[in-house]
Amino acid sequence: MKTKIAHLRKQNKLSQEELAFAVGVTRQTITSIEVGKYTASLVLAYKIAKYFGKSIEEVFDFSDLEGF
């Protein structure tokens, strides 16, 4: 799944480690989500979106799921 996490992080001058610590996951999890290898759970997606002050749809791209 595509996300705007990397872009938002850079905008906020935030490292993966800092974001990971803030939302309660490891840095590797953030890396995997950013490169699209792992899909975040609803709870984690909510935490990340809330951290950036955005809605889940603004951070995560659900267009791949359309048609299901």
Added chain:
Amino acid sequence: MEELKKRLRNRQIVLISGLVAACGALLLSRIFLRDISDTDRLPDFLRGFISGFQTGIVLALFGFMLFFLIRNSMAMRNPDRLKKLYIAETDERGLFIKQKAGSVGMDIIMYGLAVAAAVSGNLNGTVFFSLFGACLFVTLIRAILGIYYSEKY
């Protein structure tokens, strides 16, 4: 975080109990199974291997326990370390990987044991029944866990 501290304290008790039980089982088997043991018939290097394995297991368990005891005690005293430990333990990707590895691993073990049992049936009865029993045990555990989790979720 208080919940995690409590869990760490309980885990330390389990770790120590596990080590005592493992050492006890090894010691009791050395005393009481000596008479019916057939390892005396084995060549020296094989007996040495068994003895080395037993010593290694005790040392590994001891090292494992010591590592976790120190890590947990340090985390319980330092809130930053405690949060890092909490994150490492509850990280959803880490848990997902663990579940995946456990599930696929169990399947491979089950099929491997079944094939090995079938092949050994042509060679040796004791080996066949040992492998068959292990295969049955793994299958039973998998079935029980399957029922338990389908009821839980």
